[in-house]
Amino acid sequence: MPPVLMSDEGVPVTQVDRAIHAAVEVRDEHTAAHGLQVARLSEALGRAIALEDDEVDALREAAHIHDVGKIGIPDHVLLKPSPLSAHEWEIMKSHSILGARIVAAQSSPHWQELRASTGIVHAIRHHHERFDGLGYPDGLAGEAIPLWSRIILIADCYDALTETRAYRPSLSHDAAMAVMGDERGRVSDPELFDVFARTIESSSWRATAAGRGAEL
Numbered sequence: 008m009p010p011v012l013m014s015d016e017g018v019p020v021t022q023v024d025r026a027i028h029a030a031v032e033v034r035d036e037h038t039a040a041h042g043l044q045v046a047r048l049s050e051a052l053g054r055a056i057a058l059e060d061d062e063v064d065a066l067r068e069a070a071h072i073h074d075v076g077k078i079g080i081p082d083h084v085l086l087k088p089s090p091l092s093a094h095e096w097e098i099m100k101s102h103s104i105l106g107a108r109i110v111a112a113q114s115s116p117h118w119q120e121l122r123a124s125t126g127i128v129h130a131i132r133h134h135h136e137r138f139d140g141l142g143y144p145d146g147l148a149g150e151a152i153p154l155w156s157r158i159i160l161i162a163d164c165y166d167a168l169t170e171t172r173a174y175r176p177s178l179s180h181d182a183a184m185a186v187m188g189d190e191r192g193r194v195s196d197p198e199l200f201d202v203f204a205r206t207i208e209s210s211s212w213r214a215t216a217a218g219r220g221a222e223l
């Protein structure tokens with residue numbers, strides 16, 4: 008079994024993962040930084056629900072590269088500094104399918120030994136499925152959505168709300184949790200959200216009153 012490498016941030020990665028991470032960084036630094044933070048938050052939630060260590064490892068990998076499909080989104084959509092039009096949004100939404108295809112194409116022995124590659128592919132494909140079935144790309148609902156996808160969605164929402172976007176300032180921790188609380192059971196898995204709400208309070212990844220700082 009190849010050695011598990013550690014990224015600069017202490018996140019275990021394989022050589023293949025390094026290539027994927029590097030590709031995302033070259034394409035879009037924002038997506039790369041977001042992926043790292045979603046990996047941290049997903050790991051925290053995965054541990055809070057007592058996933059096995061190897062599941063947490065695979066979940067963290069999936070979370071880290073969940074938006075890798077954005078490599079295939081054209082610049083005028085991916086890097087647009089304002090809200091997307093309906094047509095542009097449809098293009099952007101294809102990133103979950105593209106990401107699953109990219110990850111499915113790799114065949115790292117390490118991932119096979121983790122028996123996680125299939126889970127990672129599904130986790131990435133479905134990370135924008137909503138609990139009420141109104142998400143994409145397949146409109147899955149409730150527990151038909153892979154568990155790792157439901158975890159990543161919560162981490163993704165929290166990080167997206169608490170970071171500054173080009174077209175809006177960041178929300179504070181409390182404001183972000185209020186938004187997510189309103190969407191509990193519609194967007195997020197309600198039981199998972201409740202665990203996240205408890206876990207994030209004592210987490211080092213909890214955003215401040217001013218949102219997420221520039222340290223990330």
Ligand SMILES: [Fe+2]
Binds near residue numbers: 073074102134
């Ligand atoms: Fe995404």
